[in-house]
Amino acid sequence: MSERVLIEVTDGVARLTLNRPDAANAIDVPMADAIMEAAVTVAEDRDVRAVVLTGTGRMFCAGGDIMAFAQDLDQAHAVIARITAPLHAGIARLATMDKPLVMLVNGPAAGAGLGLALLGDIVVASTAAHFTSAYTAIGMSPDAATSWLLPRVAGLRRAQDMVLTNRRVLPEEALACGMVTAVAAPDEVETVVASYLDKLRAAPPGALGVSRRLLAEALSSGLSGHLEREAAGIVGRAGSDDGKAAIRGFFDRKE
Structure with missing residues (x-):
């Protein structure tokens, strides 16, 4: 498995960790491929009862790798297509597997990172996190199921506000509007996630x-x-x- 996504299975829980901390865990082609491969791996592993997805370092995920787009603007569309195809396949597999998905949002989530964060059945956010659509700021439109998930969990009006204005949503508001399940201090977020996993493993x-x-x-x-x-x-x-x-x-x- 690519080092872009780390996989660790312990006591029936698979932990997937986005692993590009120096690039804010931005999704380039290798990471998109790794997300798809990791999703298939944990979905098909009969020993896995639940899946946790989180990020390494300060960020959860900054979304698509803008640097990869900017290297050759005439080919940016091809690069984005190469990223979204495996990324969306991985998201679809995580969304439809017969196992609960827990998101540990350790830091800021933007763009496709926002879509990933919303994908969880249970979403536990650190107080160090915040949520931003970010797409229109670079002339893009949503991907990673963001425009499908956000109206469903937060309501259409809030989704329109976030996507069209790129307004930053802090953890307290995210909790109040249903974007996340729980909020905890950075040194307590793992404990909160563990308590949810105990309940999921018991079912x-x-x-x-x-x-x-x-x-x-x-x-x-x-x-x-x-x-x-x-x-x-x-x-x-x-x-x-x-x-x-x-x-x-x-x-x-x-x-």
Whole structure:
């Protein structure tokens, strides 16, 4: 695996770390490839129960590597296409895997970094973090699912404000509007993430996978179709081995 993204698996948790601290963890072609490869690796690893994504150094992720775009402006479109193809494939795999995704936003997130930060099922932000769209500041438009995720988690009006004006959002506002799940001091953020991981590891993996898919589809599906998917999901869980074991375990604990 490329050193652009580090992978560490411990006690059923895969930790993915964006690893270009000298470049603010900006996404160049090798990092985009590494994100896609890492996403496939952890999604297919049966020993992995949950995934954490974070960054090395002061920044979470500054977005796309502007220096890579600027080296040859006549070919900037080709470079961006080469980045977005694997990056978006990696994001899609992380979004659809049967495992919860926890974002540890250790520092500022901008551009594609904002999209990555919003992708988590649980997002824990350091008080050292802040969130900026940044795209229109360099004449670009959103990628990395930013324009899909932001209206869903923060509302359309706030998304319009952030994307069109590049206004910086601090952790307190991000928490209040639903962009993040929790905020913690830099020296406490790992402890908060660990507490969430304990809860996720304790849950049956199949139940988390089905629930994750249902929540992801909720805002883009009609009620009738969604009710059918809910029914199929819960019936399937009741018929599965780990579903039956979970029900038995619940009553054993009650007794």
